[in-house]
Amino acid sequence: MAEYSAPEARTGTLRVKSGLAQMLKGGVIMDVVNAEQARIAEEAGACAVMALERIPADIRADGGVARMSDPDLINEIKNAVTIPVMAKCRIGHFVEAQILESLEIDYIDESEVLTPADEANHVDKHAFRIPFVCGATDLGEALRRINEGAAMIRTKGEAGTGNVVEAVRHMRAIHGGIARLRAAREDELYAAAKELRAPYELVVSVAKTGALPVVNFSAGGIATPADAALMMQLGADGVFVGSGIYKSEDPPARARAIVEAVTHFNEPDVLARVSAGLKEAMPGIEISSLRESELLQSRGW
């Protein structure tokens, strides 16, 4: 056996942070507001849960300032399940992030669903041992978040609407952006970086590999198994489902169906079977009926 000299463990490295996201791929991350919902999600096959006080549809309905959840609630959910637990902090609110780190949750979502705390700066995510997931609407935004240390990206969609159209727009924007970089000449990448408002080195890496350097899930508006499979076929590595489950008539059945749809996203026969008899989906909101100021996706810079 090779010489053994008590090797030092390195925690919080980028590989360890983005590695957890790699293990979540092909899975469904579900919003839950209490321990009972968390157990339903785990039982349904969720690969992680997002602990929060109110699901996006209710945040939207209630109005006011939406903040990090009560640590008691987060701990209650953490103790209820063995799968990874995520929680949200406000954009730029690094103290909420510090609190979430001290609670030892598994992933922090710096989320536009909560009211932003800083209109210029996001959290410096390199400063944390806990990994971060951040929302993005296009390639430039995704690369800016990765540059700040995000170990996972999710397209924003429009949370709390049950309408998948924005999720589709954002996923297509990211993959379209990647395709354009792949096709660009090397000497065009400087201008591309400027246009994307993203670091040149990351732009070069995407042009070379044809992929983001971290996992990219889809979020915001997924309400049915077909929605989830649609996002997977468009290139998502997995999906977040928030209001879509617990605003529907039969949450456990819908949760299981969406999990199966993500595993078998390319098999219409399976999708047909799991879509049958699910009772009512969440009602949903037409995006054009929302005022500009009601859009969550435009939060983040």
Added chain:
Amino acid sequence: MAGKICIGVVAVQGAFVEHESMFARLGAATRRVRTSEDLLGLHAITIPGGETTTLRRIAGDSGLIDGLRTARQAGVPMLGTCAGLISLADAISDGSDPIIGGLDITVRRNGYGRQIASFEAEVSVTAIGEDALVEAVFIRAPILERVGDDVVVHALYQGDPVAVSSGECLGVTFHPELTSDHRFHQWLYERAVGYANAHRTRSQEDVSVRA
């Protein structure tokens, strides 16, 4: 001819693409396994890291776990990493039922703690490729609480076994698919070749008996 070696990669949930690229570099063809029908004709199977409860739920309901257990009992070589190792363990310390089984070990899920305790470190590897210190990535990794007498230890971290095999089953608590170290995938590939040869010989014998 048995044709090209084909290794199944269980693709229910988790890091299956990373395993596919490891085998691609070794020149082995892979097939994604989502249902028990996908198991037909495979020479070896990899069970990647992911969430154990998700695997148990989806693969249990669809009959894939039963299929994997039958394949393992028929001697198809298997490699499990992290959650994959948990699914090959004969016992899980929280008392939940074994998933596939095959390795005489007792495993504790998330043995080092939550994500904040996930880490990279060098582990000392033996009896698989050349003895070496190898970089390893542990993510919410399990700990082996008990290792049976007939189990071979292939890697140690701080004196504790982190890679073990028994017969045609190899389990690793970390993620070789996230680094560039091929030795565990090479082990499975070589076993796959052996399995393919054994089965080719048998089918040729069948032919000669009939002739």
